[in-house]
Amino acid sequence: MIELVDVTKTYGTETTIGPVTTQIPAGGITALIGPNGAGKSTVLTMIGRLLRPDQGSITVGGHDVSATPSLTIATILSILRQENHFITRLTVRQLVGFGRFPHSRGRLTPECERHISEAIDFLDLTALEHRYLDELSGGQRQRAYVAMVLAQDTDYVLLDEPLNNLDMQHSVQMMRQLRRAADELGRTIVIVLHDINFAARYADLIIAMNEGRITEMGPPAQILTEDILSRVFHTPVRVIEGPDGPLAVYY
Amino acid sequence: MAETRTAAPGLSTTTRPPTPGDAPRRTGPFVRGRDRVRYAVVMVLLTVLAVGFTAGILAYDNPMPVGSDGFWRIAELRATSVAVILVVAFCHAFATVSFQTATSNRIITPSIMGFEALYVVVQTGAVFVFGASGVAMVTGTTQFLLQAALMVVVATMLYGWLLSGRFGNIHVMLLVGVILGGGLGSLSTFMQRLLTPSEFDILTARLFGNIGNADAAYLPYAVPIALLAGGALWWRARRLDVLALGRDAATNLGLHHQREVIVVLVLVSVLMAMTTSLVGPMTFLGFLVAMLAYQLADTYDHRLLLPMAFLLGYVVLSGAYFVLRHVFYAQGLVTVIIELVGGLTFLVVILRKGRL
Numbered sequence: 001m002i003e004l005v006d007v008t009k010t011y012g013t014e015t016t017i018g019p020v021t022t023q024i025p026a027g028g029i030t031a032l033i034g035p036n037g038a039g040k041s042t043v044l045t046m047i048g049r050l051l052r053p054d055q056g057s058i059t060v061g062g063h064d065v066s067a068t069p070s071l072t073i074a075t076i077l078s079i080l081r082q083e084n085h086f087i088t089r090l091t092v093r094q095l096v097g098f099g100r101f102p103h104s105r106g107r108l109t110p111e112c113e114r115h116i117s118e119a120i121d122f123l124d125l126t127a128l129e130h131r132y133l134d135e136l137s138g139g140q141r142q143r144a145y146v147a148m149v150l151a152q153d154t155d156y157v158l159l160d161e162p163l164n165n166l167d168m169q170h171s172v173q174m175m176r177q178l179r180r181a182a183d184e185l186g187r188t189i190v191i192v193l194h195d196i197n198f199a200a201r202y203a204d205l206i207i208a209m210n211e212g213r214i215t216e217m218g219p220p221a222q223i224l225t226e227d228i229l230s231r232v233f234h235t236p237v238r239v240i241e242g243p244d245g246p247l248a249v250y251y
Numbered sequence: 252m253a254e255t256r257t258a259a260p261g262l263s264t265t266t267r268p269p270t271p272g273d274a275p276r277r278t279g280p281f282v283r284g285r286d287r288v289r290y291a292v293v294m295v296l297l298t299v300l301a302v303g304f305t306a307g308i309l310a311y312d313n314p315m316p317v318g319s320d321g322f323w324r325i326a327e328l329r330a331t332s333v334a335v336i337l338v339v340a341f342c343h344a345f346a347t348v349s350f351q352t353a354t355s356n357r358i359i360t361p362s363i364m365g366f367e368a369l370y371v372v373v374q375t376g377a378v379f380v381f382g383a384s385g386v387a388m389v390t391g392t393t394q395f396l397l398q399a400a401l402m403v404v405v406a407t408m409l410y411g412w413l414l415s416g417r418f419g420n421i422h423v424m425l426l427v428g429v430i431l432g433g434g435l436g437s438l439s440t441f442m443q444r445l446l447t448p449s450e451f452d453i454l455t456a457r458l459f460g461n462i463g464n465a466d467a468a469y470l471p472y473a474v475p476i477a478l479l480a481g482g483a484l485w486w487r488a489r490r491l492d493v494l495a496l497g498r499d500a501a502t503n504l505g506l507h508h509q510r511e512v513i514v515v516l517v518l519v520s521v522l523m524a525m526t527t528s529l530v531g532p533m534t535f536l537g538f539l540v541a542m543l544a545y546q547l548a549d550t551y552d553h554r555l556l557l558p559m560a561f562l563l564g565y566v567v568l569s570g571a572y573f574v575l576r577h578v579f580y581a582q583g584l585v586t587v588i589i590e591l592v593g594g595l596t597f598l599v600v601i602l603r604k605g606r607l
């Protein structure tokens with residue numbers, strides 16, 4: 001379980017994110033949704049201890065993320081930010097190999113190699129594993145980053161808009177694979193999603209944020225109403241009955 | 252869920268069945284066999300060049316007959332230059348590569364950021380503030396060690412603060428670094444003008460050495476200290492590999508990023524203090540060898556990058572020294588030439604990248 005108590009972060013003088021108090025259950029997929037600037041990335045990076053909250057406490061699986069050694073946290077939780085850029089020139093496999101660092105400290109074991117191969121195959125990158133990242137399309141690179149955090153083999157996986165740059169096929173594939181990781185491997189996945197319909201289809205729990213606070217939280221069926229969505233996204237949204245549940249229409 | 256569950260709780264969905272002819276899938280610093288071969292070839296070539304230039308410096312144009320007593324005495328004198336070149340190349344190579352890794356930036360270097368200028372200010376300041384007794388403060392070996400320690404503390408605080416992300420923006424940081432370097436240089440010059448001639452004499456002898464007349468008395472200290480600092484960086488090489496991925500990725504992978512960066516900064520400033528104490532500032536040597544090493548080694552692995560940068564540094568310095576001193580009799584130009592080539596490379600890299 002991920003638990004946030006009174007978590008607050010202030011940028012400059014006017015932007016305040018929080019206070020946020022919530023519990024994200026272990027297991028399953030939780031989607032963070034909300035308009036640009038709502039504070040989704042801020043909350044996610046604070047849970048992933050990449051950003052220190054000004055106030056409040058965050059525990060992941062019972063570990064206080066600010067008090068527990070970073071290396072211990074790295075075996076429990078992995079996080080992928082929205083933007084990634086490395087100065088080193090790496091191949092897909094080398095990048096994914098870095099995901100094993102918390103377990104191997106850089107000395108890859110046969111067990112590590114197995115995890116690396118599996119993560120690469122899982123994201124459909126087998127044929128590209130020896131290509132350099134700068135020789136890939138944005139979507140392929142995005143998948144390589146996700147493969148790296150999956151190779152880290154942590155119970156908790158935090159992803160900030162991993163569907164960025166992905167085409168339809170790969171978005172669907174990625175969400176299905178994350179669904180399987182949650183169902184079959186018991187991972188807890190917290191994911192920031194842009195597309196409410198992806199959240200509705202694949203998440204177990206949706207958390208909606210607005211102006212730095214959590215305004216709604218519940219299973220997709222409860223969040224997918226015209227009233228709530230129009231309020232969250234500040235734009236008229238209609239909800240229609242689709243073949244696999246409700247669909248938000250806002251075009 | 253619509254998806255069918257597979258029996259094995261592994262991750263794989265699209266694993267192709269391993270065909271018998273397939274080599275096992277492995278992860279390593281080189282992608283293809285020929286990259287590994289290229290690395291080895293470059294290292295061998297550099298070693299050959301290094302040995303050649305060393306022999307050249309020791310033996311070329313030695314007036315005494317080969318093998319005679321006098322021959323060895325002259326060679327021994329020249330061996331000091333070789334030792335100095337070794338230390339300088341080692342310090343600049345290890346310091347620059349590690350610094351660029353810690354800052355996740357391949358443009359700025361400790362020299363460009365003013366590490367050496369800082370050392371000069373600390374030295375000059377001691378003489379300036381304490382006058383005649385300050386002269387004693389910059390001459391002994393205990394003092395040398397104390398000053399190196401002071402420099403390490405100041406550099407770590409100053410650059411730790413500068414790199415803490417407060418200036419998040421690399422342009423601002425580079426600007427601050429360059430201005431700091433220039434400003435500290437002017438400050439030193441200003442203080443030097445106010446010194447008495449005798450104080451100034453001792454100070455300059457201390458500060459503006461060059462390879463030909465470096466203060467060999469410091470070698471017995473500089474060598475082990477540089478080796479210890481370099482060894483510590485070597486020992487952390489695998490963490491450096493991760494550190495190069497930047498703050499967020501390194502933290503995600505379990506490094507205490509800020510602590511790692513501070514440790515690297517301390518070691519870098521130790522190395523910079525050692526090289527500056529021997530031959531004074533050299534702004535672009537580190538940049539030149541680090542950049543060449545990235546190009547030639549083409550790997551993320553610091554256990555391959557660091558030795559190559561060191562060898563490159565030694566070949567560049569010893570080559571320039573040999574050619575300029577023994578062939579053209581213009582040894583004062585060694586640093587000038589290297590600065591010129593390094594500076595031009597720096598400009599070309601910035602212009603070609605079009606960004607910092």
Ligand SMILES: Nc1ncnc2c1ncn2[C@@H]1O[C@H](COP(=O)(O)OP(=O)(O)O)[C@@H](O)[C@H]1O
Binds near residue numbers: 034040042
């Ligand atoms: N480093 C920063 N400095 C100043 N303001 C920031 C910073 N990061 C985010 N913000 C501000 O905080 C708010 C929330 O940002 P963010 O968490 O990235 O939102 P979201 O991911 O929901 O789009 C925005 O108004 C943004 O401008």
Ligand SMILES: [Mg+2]
Binds near residue numbers: 082
């Ligand atoms: Mg965001």
